[in-house]
Amino acid sequence: MMQGRFLLAVLVLLPAAAFADGYPTAARADYVLGCMASNGNTRxxxxxxxxxxxxxxEQLPFSRYEEAETALRMQAAPMGERGAIFRDPPEIRRALExxxxxxAEATLRCF
Known part of the structure; x- marks a missing residue:
């Protein structure tokens, strides 16, 4: 009986633990789809x-990931001088780094 309760508790807590890093499913899916497109769309x-x-x-809080991804998208957009606000501030440069x-660490571990 005790094992059944323990198993139920683990199953209930598993989704919360799996996504405790705060990365929404859509952000994870966007990354994976873009990465797959760059790597041949294979299994x-x-x-x-x-x-x-x-x-x-595991290495980067979602807020920091989101900040860097936004800066990358804005840098790629044709904005002229306005794009400089996404390149020049030290905080943006730190987030991108x-x-x-x-x-780079993910590549070493996974590829």
């Missing part, structure tokens, strides 16, 4: 890309 790419976002999530470091 192996799915496994490696899923591993990579998990590794990034943290993301690049997390991605």
């Amino acid at each position: 192996l790419a799915l496994e490696k890309c899923s591993c990579a976002i998990d590794a990034i999530a 943290e993301l690049r470091q997390a991605q």
